[in-house]
Amino acid sequence: MPAPDDRTEKQQAAQQAVDILHEISTLLNCHLDRRTLSICISMIENGVNPEALAAVVKELRKEGQIDAAAAAAAASTTARRR
Amino acid sequence: MAYLAQLVGLVEELVEAVTVIPPTDRKKTLACRESALRGIRHHSYLRTNQFEVDDQLKGLEERFRVIGRDPLADAFSQRLDALEGHRNKYTPDVLRFLLELSDQPAQNTKLGDLDLLHQEPEWEDGPKLTWQEIAEEDGWNDERAIWRNTDYSPSSGDEDEEEVRSATSHDDSVSTTSSVPDGHARTVQSLIAKPSDGESLLEQVRTSQAWRYDGPQKNGDGRAKKTPILSLQLLREVLFMLGGLETTLFDSDCDPVTNYQLTGVSWETYKSLVTSFAECGRKLAPLRAFAARKQQIPLLQVFQDSLQRSLASFDRELAKIQGQFVAIKADVVVSLMGVLDELAPSLTPLYTLANIIRQLQEERNPHAFRYLELLFDTVGTAQLEGNVVTFQHLGRIFFDCFQVYLKPIRLWMEEGKLLPGDRTFFVSETPTKTPLPLIWKNQFNLLKTPDGTLHAPRFLRPAIHRIFTTGKSIVVLKHLKHQSLLRNRRDQDEPRMDFVTVCPAHLDFAPFSELFTAAFQEWIQSKHHTAAATLRELLFNSYGLSQGLDALENIYLMSDGAKSDTFASAIFRHLDSLSSSWKDRFTLTEIAQEAFSPCLDTYRLSAEIDPRSTAHSAIASRSSVRLSLPAVRLLYRLPWPVQIIVPGDAVQGYQTIFTFLLQARRALSTLTHPILAFSSVGSAGSSERPAVYHLLRAKLLWFCNTVLTYLTSLVLAPNTARFRRELGDAPDVDDMIAAHAGFVARVISESCQGAKLQPIREGMLDVFDLAIKVEDAHRAEMTRLAEEDDEISRLSVMSSPVRTPMKSRGRRSLHAVVEIRRREDGDEDDEDGEGWGAAVLARRGAAVVEGKKSHAAVLKEMHTDFERHLRFVAGGLRGVARAGREEATGKWDLLAQMLEAGIREGVSI
Numbered sequence: 005m006p007a008p009d010d011r012t013e014k015q016q017a018a019q020q021a022v023d024i025l026h027e028i029s030t031l032l033n034c035h036l037d038r039r040t041l042s043i044c045i046s047m048i049e050n051g052v053n054p055e056a057l058a059a060v061v062k063e064l065r066k067e068g069q070i071d072a073a074a075a076a077a078a079a080s081t082t083a084r085r086r
Numbered sequence: 087m088a089y090l091a092q093l094v095g096l097v098e099e100l101v102e103a104v105t106v107i108p109p110t111d112r113k114k115t116l117a118c119r120e121s122a123l124r125g126i127r128h129h130s131y132l133r134t135n136q137f138e139v140d141d142q143l144k145g146l147e148e149r150f151r152v153i154g155r156d157p158l159a160d161a162f163s164q165r166l167d168a169l170e171g172h173r174n175k176y177t178p179d180v181l182r183f184l185l186e187l188s189d190q191p192a193q194n195t196k197l198g199d200l201d202l203l204h205q206e207p208e209w210e211d212g213p214k215l216t217w218q219e220i221a222e223e224d225g226w227n228d229e230r231a232i233w234r235n236t237d238y239s240p241s242s243g244d245e246d247e248e249e250v251r252s253a254t255s256h257d258d259s260v261s262t263t264s265s266v267p268d269g270h271a272r273t274v275q276s277l278i279a280k281p282s283d284g285e286s287l288l289e290q291v292r293t294s295q296a297w298r299y300d301g302p303q304k305n306g307d308g309r310a311k312k313t314p315i316l317s318l319q320l321l322r323e324v325l326f327m328l329g330g331l332e333t334t335l336f337d338s339d340c341d342p343v344t345n346y347q348l349t350g351v352s353w354e355t356y357k358s359l360v361t362s363f364a365e366c367g368r369k370l371a372p373l374r375a376f377a378a379r380k381q382q383i384p385l386l387q388v389f390q391d392s393l394q395r396s397l398a399s400f401d402r403e404l405a406k407i408q409g410q411f412v413a414i415k416a417d418v419v420v421s422l423m424g425v426l427d428e429l430a431p432s433l434t435p436l437y438t439l440a441n442i443i444r445q446l447q448e449e450r451n452p453h454a455f456r457y458l459e460l461l462f463d464t465v466g467t468a469q470l471e472g473n474v475v476t477f478q479h480l481g482r483i484f485f486d487c488f489q490v491y492l493k494p495i496r497l498w499m500e501e502g503k504l505l506p507g508d509r510t511f512f513v514s515e516t517p518t519k520t521p522l523p524l525i526w527k528n529q530f531n532l533l534k535t536p537d538g539t540l541h542a543p544r545f546l547r548p549a550i551h552r553i554f555t556t557g558k559s560i561v562v563l564k565h566l567k568h569q570s571l572l573r574n575r576r577d578q579d580e581p582r583m584d585f586v587t588v589c590p591a592h593l594d595f596a597p598f599s600e601l602f603t604a605a606f607q608e609w610i611q612s613k614h615h616t617a618a619a620t621l622r623e624l625l626f627n628s629y630g631l632s633q634g635l636d637a638l639e640n641i642y643l644m645s646d647g648a649k650s651d652t653f654a655s656a657i658f659r660h661l662d663s664l665s666s667s668w669k670d671r672f673t674l675t676e677i678a679q680e681a682f683s684p685c686l687d688t689y690r691l692s693a694e695i696d697p698r699s700t701a702h703s704a705i706a707s708r709s710s711v712r713l714s715l716p717a718v719r720l721l722y723r724l725p726w727p728v729q730i731i732v733p734g735d736a737v738q739g740y741q742t743i744f745t746f747l748l749q750a751r752r753a754l755s756t757l758t759h760p761i762l763a764f765s766s767v768g769s770a771g772s773s774e775r776p777a778v779y780h781l782l783r784a785k786l787l788w789f790c791n792t793v794l795t796y797l798t799s800l801v802l803a804p805n806t807a808r809f810r811r812e813l814g815d816a817p818d819v820d821d822m823i824a825a826h827a828g829f830v831a832r833v834i835s836e837s838c839q840g841a842k843l844q845p846i847r848e849g850m851l852d853v854f855d856l857a858i859k860v861e862d863a864h865r866a867e868m869t870r871l872a873e874e875d876d877e878i879s880r881l882s883v884m885s886s887p888v889r890t891p892m893k894s895r896g897r898r899s900l901h902a903v904v905e906i907r908r909r910e911d912g913d914e915d916d917e918d919g920e921g922w923g924a925a926v927l928a929r930r931g932a933a934v935v936e937g938k939k940s941h942a943a944v945l946k947e948m949h950t951d952f953e954r955h956l957r958f959v960a961g962g963l964r965g966v967a968r969a970g971r972e973e974a975t976g977k978w979d980l981l982a983q984m985l986e987a988g989i990r991e992g993v994s995i
Contacts, residue, residue, distance in 0.1 A: 021172035025180060028165050030203055031158065032146075032188035033195045040103045045180055047096050047126075050089065054179045056129035058186030060122045061104060067118060068105035 097122045136178035142185055146192075153192055161197060298334045299345070312347040317420050318411070320348055324363045324422065328429070329404050330374045330397075335360070340367035359422060366426075366433060372447070373397065373440045385454045385510050388490040392483040393439060403432050435479040438464055454510045458487060459543045466598045481585045481598070488583065491543075495553060496580075499613040502560030512542040513554060522565060523729035526558055526819065545599065549606055552614050555818050559617040562819075566624060566727060580612050581605065618818035625727055625819075634728045635810075637686040641678075641720050642740035643802050643833075644747050646685060653681035654751045655759075661714060661752075664704040669695050669717075678720055690723040709862065711749040711854045718748065731822050739830040742839045746847075747797065753854035754790040756861045757783060778945040779864055785952060786857040788988060793850060796981050801836045805829055835974040838981075843966060849959040853952060860948050867941045953989075960985040 022042055029036045036044070044061070048054055101118045143166060150159035169177065226232060297313055315335075323335040335343055342360040347353060377393045407425060410418050442460045446452055461484045468477040494511040497503055504515055512533045520529045532554060533541035542550055581587070588605040589598065625631045644650035656677045660668035667673050674693035682691060696717040707714035719741060724732060809829035816822045834840055838847050963982035967975040 017172060021169070021174075021177075024165055024169045024172065025184070027200060027203065028162070028169070028181075029184050029187070030199050031162050031165065031191060031195055032184055033191045034184055034187040035189065036184075036187065037103070040100065043096055043100045043103060044183060045176070047093070047100070048179045048183060049176045050093060050096070052093070052126050053129055053131050054134060054183035055131040055186055056126050058183050059129070060125040061100070061187060063125060064101060064104045064118060064122060071105070071114070 093126070094119070094123065097126065134179050134182045139178045139181050139185065143181065146185075149192055155192065157197055158191075158195060161200065297346075312353075313345055314349040315346050317348060317422060320360075321411070321420060321422055321425060322408075324425070325404050325408055327363070327367045328370065329401055330370070336364060336367065340364045340371060362426065363422075366429070369437050369440050370433075372443050373436060376443045383454045383510065384493075385487065385490050386457075388487050389457055389483075392486050396436060396439065396479070396483070400432050400436060403429065431475060434473065435476045438468065438476055438480060439483075453541065455491060455543050458484070458491060459545065461487065462543070462545050462599075462602070469598045477598075478585070481589060485583060485585045485588070492583065496613075498557040499553060499610075499617070500560070502557050502564055512540055512550060513557060522726040523733070525562060525565065526730040526823075527733070529561070530554070530558055545602065546606070548603070549610050551820075552610055555820050556610075556614040556617045559621040559819060562727065562730065563617065563621055563624070566628075581608050583609055614818075621819055622816075622822075625731070625822075629725050629727045631728050631731065631813075633686075634724045634732070635813075637690070637722055638724075638732065638737075638740060639806060640682060640685050641691065641722055642737075642744040643806070644744070644751075644798075645802070645806075649681050649685065650747075651751075653678055654748060655755060656681065657715075657718065657748075658752060658755050661708050664708060666704060671695055674718065686722075692721045692723070694719050694721065709855075709858055711752050711858070712851055715748045715752060716745045718745070720744065730819065731826055733823075736826060736830045739834050743802075743833060743837060746837065746839060747794075749851060749854055750790055750794050750797070753786070753857040754794065756858050757787050757790065778942060778949055779860070782860055782945060782949050782952060783864075785949075785988065786853070786860060789853055789952075789956065789985075790857065792984050792988070793981075796977075796984060797837055800977060800980060801833060805833050805836070832973060835972060836977040838963075838978070840974075842970075843962075843978075846959050846962045846966070849955050849962065853955045853959070856948060856952055856955070860945070863941065863944050863948070956985060956989055960989060 022038070022045065025045065026036075026038050026041055029041055040061075044057060047057055097119055098115070101115060101122060105118060147159050147162050147166075150156075150162060221227070297315055297319065299313060320335065323333045327333045327336045327340060332338075335346055337343055342357070342364050348356045348359075351359075373393060374397065377390055377397055379390075381387045381390050407428060411420070442457060442464060445460055446457055449456065461480060465477060465480045465484055468480060491510070494505050494508055497505060498511070498513060504511065504513060514531050514533050516529055516531065532550065535541055540547060540550055583605060588601050589596075593601060639645040640649065657668055657674075660673075671692075671694045674695065675691070678693045679688040679691055682688065696719060698717070702713045722737075806829075809825060812825040812829075813822055816825055835843075838850070960982050963978045963985070967979040967982060970978075
């Protein structure tokens, strides 16, 4: 049946594209792992503006870093207290 | 709405992937999600400008090159080029996104990360297997054999050496773990074998065997003393000796060495014990020696194999006994006498076999199958003695060996072929090619030894003849191209010839030789019957044996009088006319074929003349049956299968009978068919015709008829009938040949043609000649009388005064001369004018011919001759009949009686 073959071919093509984009993102030092990248690609394909998305990702990273720092500080104080 | 829901899902995932918020902190997740959504939905960015993106990418690449990171630039451009193949409408957006997120790629990007990218999806392998581990696992260092150089030469002997000693002694096993260090280098050090912990065991073994000294031990004062040994040691030595191995206590001839003595037992007792064991060993020694020799002939090989099996089972017995002492499961008493008793039953068959071997070796040049004969006799003896174990053991061996002996027999009887180079079989083939009719007699022979006995085992002698004929029948059938017929008929299997079938348990009391003979007869019958029957049928049906014999009877034995008469009278006409054309074989052939044409295939018939008899002149040939008629020979060409039954020399016998019959017929025809009729039954002749002539003629006629009657009705007819009957009854070809040969011999001897009755035959031939002479004389007389009458009548017309009265005798003789001269001219007419004149002149000028008797006197003389001959023949026959003891004497007696009737009635004048 031609339809599943098409689908598999499309899937393979999409995979390859994602691979290449992942390599490019590595070359550009974007700190993106594959999963994040594919999510972002899905969002962009759904019509999300890339710049906006980039801003959101930066925002989330900043948030994550703050939380990580706070957690680390809390952990060190509890360790010191003991 | 769907779009929004999807977006929310994606945002949630994004949040989860990017931030490291634990999923329990739902509030935080929600807050992030909301802010992300807000950021995505409400923004003031413009649409992506794809050309700008391209410019930016190109610029970036240029920047990489400018700062000197060429590999990075190359990788980058390569990836971009690859992406060209997968471009869709969102690709610029994605690239824009990536560019936004890029974090100083010119400085921070490491190409190694790219490689790490590709390595991530690989799963973790298990620990790799190394050769080291395999070597340790398999213990390569332990197995020394691996490292040995293999010797590929044909003789390899040292592989399985039985360690018999290991069964009884507790040898320590030399440790097989070497001290070679793990690794590949083998140094000299590594070759030194270090016994690890067997030292003490070895010492133990050494001390236990310390009693084995090479020579006799010396006493303190130099005298030889006897070394004491234990009974267990003696037992062990005995068992080894019986197993055929070297021992210290017994030497190679199984004689006990006198240096040792059993402790606690007196010297005599010990000696007798050891001697009895030595006896056993000595009896077995030839058996072992024979079993070890190499044999070439299959028959001997199978015998050797049976012996080896018997010896092997005996060795197993020995091993069992040894096992009792070594692997002790129950209490066992070390008793030498007990061992002797245990072994006795197994030893008896072996003793008989050893006996056979000894007998074989004593004979000079025995046949290969001599041992079969010896085995046969021994089995019979064992059965009679009631030795059941020996009987069964040897019986099985006998039948195993006999199977091999049966192979050439089977091949011979089924295919008619002989195994090349087989000297044990009793049929041999002549190397030259024999002509087809002689195949039966000459091509195959039974081999005989120089002293005349058949080259076959004694117990097979009765059956040999049938085996031989079966094979020959198959060969003949093959030549007749009918062997396929035979194969179809052979539907039953041959009966099995092995011990359990031939000597079943319920026939214990039947003698073995009888059982064997019966079984073998049955076996032969299954093969013989079909071959012989097929050949017989073929001979009768396809090749016209009966027709051939009928033809022979017609021709040679003159069984059809009319045809024979036609033939004979044609010949006699030629003879009487003094022409020599009867000597020509083509003429003869023509005459014969014409005469016999209705009753046989004329193309097979031909005639020839024996060249020795052609030297006689025509007159001589005509006047005696002895000179001309034996030269006539008829040949009938039989098909070659029939010639097997009727060989060439038998046809000679037929020929003799034929000649004799022809001679008798000649005489008879001369008497009954005078050539010249009485032209003038005139006045002058009638008174001169003597009564003697008629008497003589009548007697001669009677004699010839008697002889012919005797031959046809008393000799030929009954013998032919008997022969046909015997032929019909004969089961195979040899019997048929014998029947035919017997028939011919009988006929020849009864018809007085045999060498013994030669004088009587000559007497009969004399009588036949006499008959011709009588007729000739009478004819001459008649002609003379007729001429005289003519002359008288002519002279009475002419009335010449000058006429010398000649003596009637002289004139008669002149007439006879004229007559003969006329006949020589081949002139059968009565008178020729000129010849007649010349004859008269000749008569006038003729001198007196001396010493001729008158016609009557001649006839009287002939009469007395006849009487003499008759008496001689009859008396001779009577004498031979009384003196002889053969079958034919009765017939001779009959003939004599018939002839004597003539003598009694004879009136002598």
